[in-house]
Amino acid sequence: MPGKATSRKPGRYADAVRSIWRHSDGVESRESVQRNDTVPLDEAARQNGAISQNEDAIRRDIVRYATLAPSGHNAQCWRFQIEDHCISILPDLSRRTPVVDPDDHHLYVSLGCAAENLVLAAQVYGFDGALRFSSASDGVVSVSLIRSSAIRPASPLFQAIPYRQCTRAEYDGRPLGSEELRLLQAAGTGSGVAPILLTGHESIEKVLESAVQGNTMQISNPAFVDELEHWIRFSDAEAVRTGDGLPSRATGNPPVPRWLGRRLFRMLFRPQPENDRLARHIRSSAGIALFVSNVDDRAHQVEAGRCYQRFALQATALGIRNAFINQPVEEPALRREFARAFAPADGRPNLVVRFGRGQKMPRSLRRPLEAVLL
Ligand SMILES: Cc1cc2nc3c(=O)[nH]c(=O)nc-3n(C[C@H](O)[C@H](O)[C@H](O)COP(=O)(O)O)c2cc1C
Structure with a gap:
C-alpha cells in the first residue's frame, strides 16, 4: 500500500537526506569508463546463468540512481526488475494519482525521468544503456545492460543526479545567458x-x-x-x-x-x-x-x-x-x-x-x- 512498505526506521530527517542524496563511493570522481575497467564480469558465474555479487551490487546501484528521479506527488510510481542483460521499470499502478492524473500521463512521464537516470548510471558503469519502450511493451521500460566498448566520460548530467531537486521557491528574477x-x-x-x-x-x-x-x-x-x-x-x-x-x-x-x-x-x-x-x-x-x-x-x-x-x-x-x-x-x-x-x-x-x-x-x-x- 502506498506510503507503508518501507523498512527504514523512523529517524532524523537530515540523516535520511544524507543517506539518499549521495553519489556511490568512487563513482562521482570516475572520469571515464571502458570495457572491463569497472568490476570485471565474473565469467564463471555468467556461464552458470548467475550474476556475480559485484555485478549484482552494480545493478542495484544503477537502480538506486534511477529512484532519485522526480515523480508526480513523489509517489514513486515505479518497480524495478533486475535481470542479467537488462533492468526493467514497471509502472506501479497502486501509486497512481487518479484525480490530478486520470490518464496516467504523469505516471509515464515519471517512468521516463527514472529511465533517464538509469541510462546515465548504466553508462557510467560501462553498459550501453539502450532504452526500449513501445506500445507493444505493456507499459514496461527496459534498459539494456550490454557491455559497451565505448569510452565515455562520466557526464555532468550524471554527476548532477544527487543535487537535482524541484525548487518550489521564489527565484532571483534575473535572466539567463x-x-x-x-x-x-x-x-x-x-x-x-x-x-x-x-x-x-x-x-x-x-x-x-x-x-x-x-x-x-x-x-x-x-x-x-x-x-x-x-x-x-x-x-x-x-x-x-x-x-x-x-x-x-x-x-x-x-x-x-x-x-x-x-x-x-x-x-x-x-x-x-x-x-x-x-x-x-x-x-x-x-x-x-x-x-x-x-x-x-x-x-x-x-x-x-x-x-x-x-x-x-x-x-x-x-x-x-x-x-x-x-x-x-x-x-x-x-x-x-x-x-x-x-x-x-x-x-x-x-x-x-x-x-x-x-x-x-x-x-x-x-x-x-x-x-x-x-
Ligand atoms: C510528471 C511530473 C509532474 C509533476 N507535477 C508537479 C506539479 O504540478 N507541481 C509541483 O509542484 N511539482 C510537480 N512535480 C514534482 C514532484 O512533486 C517532485 O518531483 C517530487 O515531490 C520529488 O521531489 P524532487 O523532484 O525535488 O526530488 C511533478 C513531477 C513529475 C515527474
Missing part, C-alpha cells in the same frame, strides 16, 4: 519532444494566467485537495517512515504533527493565497519551458520524462533551479486552449516548468531499494 539557454534547449530535446523556452514578459504573463486558472479549478475540486493531502507528509516522522510524498519542508513549511498539519492545510489552502504565491514564483523566474511532443502517446510521454530529466540535470549542473507549474496541462479543457496558444499544430504540451537562479530548498525523500525491487 544565451549560452545557458542553448544548453538547456539541447539537453531537453529528444525524439519527437522538445522544450519551447519562453523568456519574454508577455508570454510569461500568459502562462501565469493559465496557471492561475488551472490552480483555481484544482483547489476548488475537493477530490484534488483530498488526493494532495494524502501525499503531504506534514511531520518529519511520517516523511521518514514512508520515504515518499511531499514533505512540508520541501514547500517551505515547518514540519508539524499530522493532525495539526491537516487542520492548517484545510484552513489555509485556498485559491487566492495560492494564486498569489504562484504569481510570485512565476514572475521571479528567468523563463518557462514547455515540453511539447509531436505525438500524444505513451512512448512520447516516456520520452518527455527523459527530456525533462536531462533538462533538469543540465540546469542543476549550471546552478539553475527549476520547478513544475503543470496546472495549465492538467485540466483537459485548459490544456487544449494552452496548446493552441503555445504549441505547434497537433503538438501536446506535456509539462510546464519554470527556471531561474535561487536558493536551494530542503530535499524530498525516497523509499529504500527493497521497497521498489521486484
Whole structure:
C-alpha cells in the first residue's frame, strides 16, 4: 500500500537526506569508463546463468540512481526488475494519482525521468544503456545492460543526479545567458519532444494566467485537495517512515504533527493565497519551458520524462533551479486552449516548468531499494 512498505526506521530527517542524496563511493570522481575497467564480469558465474555479487551490487546501484528521479506527488510510481542483460521499470499502478492524473500521463512521464537516470548510471558503469519502450511493451521500460566498448566520460548530467531537486521557491528574477539557454534547449530535446523556452514578459504573463486558472479549478475540486493531502507528509516522522510524498519542508513549511498539519492545510489552502504565491514564483523566474511532443502517446510521454530529466540535470549542473507549474496541462479543457496558444499544430504540451537562479530548498525523500525491487 502506498506510503507503508518501507523498512527504514523512523529517524532524523537530515540523516535520511544524507543517506539518499549521495553519489556511490568512487563513482562521482570516475572520469571515464571502458570495457572491463569497472568490476570485471565474473565469467564463471555468467556461464552458470548467475550474476556475480559485484555485478549484482552494480545493478542495484544503477537502480538506486534511477529512484532519485522526480515523480508526480513523489509517489514513486515505479518497480524495478533486475535481470542479467537488462533492468526493467514497471509502472506501479497502486501509486497512481487518479484525480490530478486520470490518464496516467504523469505516471509515464515519471517512468521516463527514472529511465533517464538509469541510462546515465548504466553508462557510467560501462553498459550501453539502450532504452526500449513501445506500445507493444505493456507499459514496461527496459534498459539494456550490454557491455559497451565505448569510452565515455562520466557526464555532468550524471554527476548532477544527487543535487537535482524541484525548487518550489521564489527565484532571483534575473535572466539567463544565451549560452545557458542553448544548453538547456539541447539537453531537453529528444525524439519527437522538445522544450519551447519562453523568456519574454508577455508570454510569461500568459502562462501565469493559465496557471492561475488551472490552480483555481484544482483547489476548488475537493477530490484534488483530498488526493494532495494524502501525499503531504506534514511531520518529519511520517516523511521518514514512508520515504515518499511531499514533505512540508520541501514547500517551505515547518514540519508539524499530522493532525495539526491537516487542520492548517484545510484552513489555509485556498485559491487566492495560492494564486498569489504562484504569481510570485512565476514572475521571479528567468523563463518557462514547455515540453511539447509531436505525438500524444505513451512512448512520447516516456520520452518527455527523459527530456525533462536531462533538462533538469543540465540546469542543476549550471546552478539553475527549476520547478513544475503543470496546472495549465492538467485540466483537459485548459490544456487544449494552452496548446493552441503555445504549441505547434497537433503538438501536446506535456509539462510546464519554470527556471531561474535561487536558493536551494530542503530535499524530498525516497523509499529504500527493497521497497521498489521486484
Ligand atoms: C510528471 C511530473 C509532474 C509533476 N507535477 C508537479 C506539479 O504540478 N507541481 C509541483 O509542484 N511539482 C510537480 N512535480 C514534482 C514532484 O512533486 C517532485 O518531483 C517530487 O515531490 C520529488 O521531489 P524532487 O523532484 O525535488 O526530488 C511533478 C513531477 C513529475 C515527474
